[in-house]
Amino acid sequence: MALLDILNWTCPTLTGGFFGAGLVFLVSNIYFSFLSVSAYFTLALVMFGLSSKLYVHLMGFLKKPCSDPLAEIERIDVNLPSEKIEETVKVVIESLNTGVTVIRSLLLVHNFANSVKFAAILYSITYIGAVCNTLTLLTL
Secondary structure (H helix, E strand, O other), X not given: OOHHHHHOOOXXXXXXXXXXXXXXXXXXXXXXXXXXXXXXXXXXXXXXXXXXXXXXXXXXXXXXXXXXXXXXXXXXXXOXXXXXXXXXXXHHHHHHHHHHHHHXXXXXXXXXXXXXXXXXXXXXXXXXHHHOOHHHHHHO
């Protein structure tokens, strides 16, 4: 099972659990601090792992057939190929260089009209930021 399988919903229960947990994580960050939410989510993951292993061992002790609920998750490949990382870093660096050049020209007012538009956009973003925080916008 790979990340592409999760994104393509080949196993709906696993994908739904994955994306549902992500949505709950984002919504929880709206109401509680990031540190608290991260700690509780990690604790919940550890407790889920411990309880599923306890279940498998208890069923084995009682000689009842059962399958490990975490077996599918254990098969997910989490290794990143170095070629993919190099490719991604190249694209990120090119985008970063282009972005820095544009931001520099906007801040140093090389084109007056574009700099005024940029300032107006930043000013309107301050009003959006006053109404709701970033995590609320990410959740929407």
